Amino acid sequence: MDISIILKIAAIGIITAIAAMLLKRAGKDEIATVVSVVGLVISLVMMLDVIVQLYDTLQSLFNL
Numbered sequence: 819m820d821i822s823i824i825l826k827i828a829a830i831g832i833i834t835a836i837a838a839m840l841l842k843r844a845g846k847d848e849i850a851t852v853v854s855v856v857g858l859v860i861s862l863v864m865m866l867d868v869i870v871q872l873y874d875t876l877q878s879l880f881n882l
Contacts, residue, residue, distance in 0.1 A: 827861050830857055833857070834856075838850040838851075838854050
């Protein structure tokens with residue numbers, strides 16, 4: 819696994835947290851929640867390839 823994906827996910831988390839905090843201070847709580855959910859979905863999509871690789875490795879390891 820490459821460390822760049824971890825750094826990308828951390829950057830997305832930081833940006834999402836800052837955006838949500840700014841929106842909550844502005845009184846836009848609903849939009850802040852949407853921004854948080856979108857950040858989570860983007861992170862999960864980025865992790866999809868890693869999850870598929872893990873599944874393939876486990877499948878070959880246990881000869882399934």
